[in-house]
Amino acid sequence: MTLLAWNDQLANQHPQMDQTHQEFVLLLDALDIAQREGAPDVLARYDALVAHTVEHFAQEDRWMAATGFTPENCHSNQHRQVLDLLGEVRRRVVEEGQTELVPRLLPELAQWFEQHAQSMDAALVFHMSQVGYDAASGRIERPIQPEAAIAGCGSSSCS
Numbered sequence: 001m002t003l004l005a006w007n008d009q010l011a012n013q014h015p016q017m018d019q020t021h022q023e024f025v026l027l028l029d030a031l032d033i034a035q036r037e038g039a040p041d042v043l044a045r046y047d048a049l050v051a052h053t054v055e056h057f058a059q060e061d062r063w064m065a066a067t068g069f070t071p072e073n074c075h076s077n078q079h080r081q082v083l084d085l086l087g088e089v090r091r092r093v094v095e096e097g098q099t100e101l102v103p104r105l106l107p108e109l110a111q112w113f114e115q116h117a118q119s120m121d122a123a124l125v126f127h128m129s130q131v132g133y134d135a136a137s138g139r140i141e142r143p144i145q146p147e148a149a150i151a152g153c154g155s156s157s158c159s
């Protein structure tokens with residue numbers, strides 16, 4: 001069974017983001033299959049997912065920085081927390097042999113991603129369209145003023 005399959009609910013109608021998210025889903029699923037089969041390359045697949053996630057989050061953080069979010073905005077903070085967790089799980093697996101943490105982590109990571117893509121990431125896409133941001137050129141048609149910098153994420157999951 002697939003842990004998380006790509007579906008229309010996950011698409012945010014932003015080709016670059018959706019492409020990255022599809023890659024994330026594929027890497028997550030490949031890791032899940034490897035760990036369920038007890039394959040020898042579980043750690044390598046884990047590292048591949050983490051490396052991809054570092055760039056995935058950095059890409060969104062760059063878009064936020066370019067369109068008027070503060071560095072400490074809650075969306076970027078959530079990215080940092082997830083990367084910290086992924087790093088801590090890897091450390092415990094490698095240093096303490098807690099291999100059971102990987103099968104415990106993956107369903108939660110899948111659930112988190114589904115929710116995150118549909119809330120914070122969707123809100124980011126909406127914001128980028130509101131300000132007329134073109135990621136390829138870096139052009140912004142309607143930049144927001146520095147005093148209006150955004151600390152929240154614009155989604156309902158932002159408290």
Ligand SMILES: [Fe+2]
Nearest residue numbers: 056060117121
């Ligand atoms: Fe994302």
Ligand SMILES: [Fe+2]
Nearest residue numbers: 060116120121
């Ligand atoms: Fe995100």
